[in-house]
Amino acid sequence: xxxxxxxxxxxxxxxxxxxxxxxxxxxxxxxxxxxxxxxxxxxxxxxxxxxxxxxxxxxxxxxxxxxxxxxxxxxxxxxxxxxxxxxxxxxxxxxxxxxxxxxxxxxxxxxxxxxxxxxxxxxxxxxxxxxxxxxxxxxxxxxxxxxxxxxxxxxxxxxxxxxxxxxxxxxxxxxxxxxxxxxxxxxxxxxxxxxxxxxxxxxxxxxxxxxxxxxxxxxxxxxxxxxxxxxxxxxxxxxxxxxxxxxxxxxxxxxxx
Numbered sequence: 001x002x003x004x005x006x007x008x009x010x011x012x013x014x015x016x017x018x019x020x021x022x023x024x025x026x027x028x029x030x031x032x033x034x035x036x037x038x039x040x041x042x043x044x045x046x047x048x049x050x051x052x053x054x055x056x057x058x059x060x061x062x063x064x065x066x067x068x069x070x071x072x073x074x075x076x077x078x079x080x081x082x083x084x085x086x087x088x089x090x091x092x093x094x095x096x097x098x099x100x101x102x103x104x105x106x107x108x109x110x111x112x113x114x115x116x117x118x119x120x121x122x123x124x125x126x127x128x129x130x131x132x133x134x135x136x137x138x139x140x141x142x143x144x145x146x147x148x149x150x151x152x153x154x155x156x157x158x159x160x161x162x163x164x165x166x167x168x169x170x171x172x173x174x175x176x177x178x179x180x181x182x183x184x185x186x187x188x189x190x191x192x193x194x195x196x197x198x199x200x201x202x203x204x205x206x207x208x209x210x211x212x213x214x215x216x217x218x219x220x221x222x223x224x225x226x227x228x229x230x231x232x233x234x235x236x237x238x239x240x241x242x243x244x245x246x247x248x249x250x251x252x253x254x255x256x257x
Contacts (some may be wrong), residue, residue, distance in 0.1 A: 003230075007086040008085050009032065018142065018221045022091060022225050026056035032056055034082050094112065095197065105114050107242075116160035138181040141167070183239075190217065190220075213254070
């Protein structure tokens with residue numbers, strides 16, 4: 001197992017869910033944490049817990065990855081002590097709506113494409129050249145079972161996660177000949193704010209998603225991310241496809257009676 005102590009880990013969308021759990025998991029490994037999210041106050045509130053968990057240093061800042069100029073500026077202006085990122089976790093992502101394509105609000109598409117695809121690309125483009133020049137680094141992208149099988153009323157979200165899968169594969173090919181690693185971690189149903197965001201705060205509708213089923217927890221995904229990052233430097237974990245025992249793929253579930 002490769003030690004992560006003292007390594008600089010950058011997690012996007014770290015204010016809740018998988019991103020928050022991932023930050024905490026890396027803190028327990030003694031990593032230095034660089035965290036961003038749109039909700040800065042949540043990151044500020046979280047900072048002390050990360051230090052107590054074992055992170056020697058934590059730097060947080062507000063960032064909406066949908067905005068290319070903001071991404072470029074924020075990462076360019078990082079102080080020198082935070083510039084050398086060892087592990088990038090492209091976690092920021094969302095889903096909007098669950099509607100037939102021909103009836104959907106195009107604004108939902110804009111948000112998903114701009115966050116899940118373009119945001120991932122903007123951050124990756126800003127960080128990876130430094131990894132190549134330093135001859136070390138690991139990019140871990142958050143995918144989904146939705147990138148493997150499209151489900152009804154989710155065409156655009158599924159398309160964004162299929163794009164993440166292709167981008168991860170393409171990036172690994174482009175990085176051949178360098179020591180920089182690329183992993184896609186692709187979970188199924190995870191109990192987070194995901195459904196609440198998808199349904200724009202309709203908590204009753206969001207709760208029904210998890211009724212009579214045992215979903216993954218954010219900590220399960222965080223554990224997989226840290227495991228991939230801690231493999232020996234010559235080992236690249238290309239992808240981790242993971243679900244709870246009650247899920248077979250993005251369309252087949254077992255719901256308890």
